[in-house]
Amino acid sequence: xxxxxxxxxxxxxxxxxxxxxxxxxxxxxxxxxxxxxxxxxxxxxxxxxxxxxxxxxxxxxxxxxxxxxxxxxxxxxxxxxxxxxxxxxxxxxxxxxxxxxxxxxxxxxxxxxxxxxxxxxxxxxxxxxxxxxxxxxxxxxxxxxxxxxxxxxxxxxxxxxxxxxxxxxxxxxxxxxxxxxxxxxxxxxxxxxxxxxxxxxxxxxxxxxxxxxxxxxxxxxxxxxxxxxxx
Numbered sequence: 001x002x003x004x005x006x007x008x009x010x011x012x013x014x015x016x017x018x019x020x021x022x023x024x025x026x027x028x029x030x031x032x033x034x035x036x037x038x039x040x041x042x043x044x045x046x047x048x049x050x051x052x053x054x055x056x057x058x059x060x061x062x063x064x065x066x067x068x069x070x071x072x073x074x075x076x077x078x079x080x081x082x083x084x085x086x087x088x089x090x091x092x093x094x095x096x097x098x099x100x101x102x103x104x105x106x107x108x109x110x111x112x113x114x115x116x117x118x119x120x121x122x123x124x125x126x127x128x129x130x131x132x133x134x135x136x137x138x139x140x141x142x143x144x145x146x147x148x149x150x151x152x153x154x155x156x157x158x159x160x161x162x163x164x165x166x167x168x169x170x171x172x173x174x175x176x177x178x179x180x181x182x183x184x185x186x187x188x189x190x191x192x193x194x195x196x197x198x199x200x201x202x203x204x205x206x207x208x209x210x211x212x213x214x215x216x217x218x219x220x221x222x223x224x225x226x227x228x229x230x231x
Contacts, residue, residue, distance in 0.1 A: 008044045012037040059083030086196070090189050097144030097189070101151050104141075110134070114155055124165055128173050128223035131156055132216060135177025143188040148178030166230035176219040180212050 012033045019029035038052035055061070059082040104110055114134070121127045131152065138148045153174055160170050183190040186202045195201055222228050 006044070008040050011040050055083060057084050059086055081197075087193075089196075090193050093187070093189050093192060094144055097142040097147050100142050101138075101144070101147040104138075105151055105154075110138075110151065110155055118159070121159065124163060124169075124226065124229055125224040127156075127159055127163060127165070128169065128219065128229075131170065131173040132177045132219060135174055136181065139178050139181055139188065140185060143182075143185060143191075145178040145182040145188075145190070149174045152178075164231055168230050173219055173223075176215045180215045183209060184212055 015033045015036045016029060019032065024032075034056060038049065038056065041047040041052050042049045060079055062080055114130070117130060121130055134152045134156070135148045138152055139145060142148070149171075153170060157167055157170055160167055182188040183194055184202060184206055185191045186195070191202050194205070198205065
C-alpha cells in the first residue's frame with residue numbers, strides 16, 4: 001500500500017476550513033494548506049520533504065515513493081502530472097489575454113464598434129444579442145473568459161441601465177458567451193487546460209459539450225421571448 005490513512009490526512013482540509021472561517025485570502029490559504037499537505041506526506045507517508053516541494057512545482061512522480069510499490073501504467077499516468085509548472089502555458093495565455101484586453105480598451109476599437117450599432121439596439125432582445133456577439137468576438141480574440149466579463153461588461157452596462165434592465169441579465173449573458181464558450185476554443189485557457197488533462201484535442205470532445213453551445217441558443221430564446229429577463 002502507498003498511504004497510511006489516519007486522521008492526519010485531514011489536516012490540509014482542516015487548514016483550508018480554518019482559513020475560510022477566519023476569512024483569509026484564497027492564495028495564502030491554498031499555500032498554507034499545500035505546505036501542510038507536504039509535511040503530512042513527509043512525516044506520515046515517508047516521502048522526502050524535498051520531493052514534496054518538487055512535486056508542488058514539477059508534479060508528482062511515482063519514483064518519489066520511497067517504499068516498494070507496484071503501479072500499473074494507467075495509475076502511473078494518472079499520478080505523474082500536476083505541479084505549478086504544468087500550468088505555465090495557461091498562465092502565459094492569461095497574461096497575453098489581459099494584455100490584449102488592455103490594448104483593446106485603451107485603443108477604443110470596441111467602443112467605436114458598439115457606438116456604430118448602438119442606434120440599432122431598440123429592444124432587450126437586440127441588446128442581449130449584441131452582448132452575445134461582442135462576448136464571442138472578445139473571447140475568440142483574447143482566449144480568456146474573464147476578459148470578456150471585464151471589458152464587454154464595462155462597455156455595455158450603461159445600455160442595460162438605459163433600457164431599465166437588471167444587470168443580472170448582462171452578467172448571465174457574459175457567462176453564456178464567455179465562460180461557457182471558452183472550453184471550445186483551442187487557444188483559450190480552458191481549451192488548453194482540458195486538452196492537457198484529458199489528452200484529447202478540443203475537436204474530439206466538442207460534440208459532447210452540449211451545454212457549452214446550447215446555452216447560446218437558450219440565451220437568444222430568453223432574449224427575444226422576454227422569459228427570465230429581469231427588469
